[in-house]
Amino acid sequence: MRRVALHGGDVTHGDGLELAGRTLWVAHNTSQTISRWRLTPDGGAAHLEHQVTDPSLQIPTTLVRDRGRLLVVRSQFDKGGPMGPGTPEAPFTVAEVRGL
Template identity: 60%
Template sequence: MRSTLDGGDLTHGDGLELAGSTLWAVQNATDTITRWALSDDYTTATRTRHVTDESLGLPTTLVRRDNCTLVVSSQFDKGGPMGPGTPTTPFKVVAVDGI
């Protein structure tokens, strides 16, 4: 079976949440959250929304509650696999409305 993405890609995709025929994804290296509408047979996904903001801090996972997306900021660029330094603690969970 072959899948098709329309309107974007999932490069650097990390955390995913699926609810019915809607998929949300965080893309860590680009500080992006995307929302996708899936076809009835789940073989095609059309990007319906995306938000890119460096305040997401290399997001690694997400959870949806009502109309809010909660995103974990990994800080992988601060002492992790993507750069030197020391992470700021406590780690942040960023709330994004309307995605």
């Protein structure tokens, strides 16, 4: 294990990670953000390329790339989970995030 120098942002509250080649996507749960990073060839640094923040992500916990799509699990942890009172809305859903 080694440290990676981050440029242009951070991965605070990073929960789900997806790595394909030198591109890394991060689901930031409490900030409702998905970010895309580009790693250097040696993997020693990463540069923030793009990020999307949207409350409709409903506390994203994990993500996956599938056939060019970025699919994100909406946890609803703010609805009766560890981050708030209430009751989650069934069924739980997966969001497709475009542009990342």
